[in-house]
Amino acid sequence: DTAVSQTPKYLVTQMGNDKSIKCEQNLGHDTMYWYKQDSKKFLKIMFSYNNKELIINETVPNRFSPKSPDKAHLNLHINSLELGDSAVYFCASSQYRDEQFFGPGTRLTVL
């Protein structure tokens, strides 16, 4: 029974396309996050939502837009994809500021 799930696991697309990654958690947590792990393997936070409200919005191009329809879901939509967006994107959740539970990641490749 997966705690934090992401779909799709792999995403290959052309430059300029728009794509979405979905995330769901069944842990009852109130906070969800999106992280990007780039080619150098650095794991950097992008966004965080607490009870459907945006609480962290790092310096991310506005082509990236998170959407949280409810506490259990946090989706990431990316417009006009660029080569530099190729990375692994991780969703995570936590109860308040406790340790985070991560999804398996979505590997995005932009051609």
Add this chain to the structure above:
Amino acid sequence: DQQVKQNSPSLSVQEGRISILNCDYTNSMFDYFLWYKKYPAEGPTFLISISSIKDKNEDGRFTVFLNKSAKHLSLHIVPSQPGDSAVYFCAPHYSGTYKYIFGTGTRLKVLA
């Protein structure tokens, strides 16, 4: 802005020996420190944490030490097992925010 550094990108240790992974940070406001373990093609998983009011926390084979004056923490794994082979990230945090800063990671390889 590398507030958190793990200066050893990789480490190899013989099975049964001690593994010591280090993490240095610059922000004195950090007051809660976590370690995560990551296997290939999986998300990071929480391993152990320590609050800034302590200098040591132990959980089975894993012990984390915190030296606040040196802004340094370390993770000790004793005895090391082949299943411990993974990338380890330290992730400090400070109260009042939801933001964790992840270190650069150390790839541990435990040789059988």
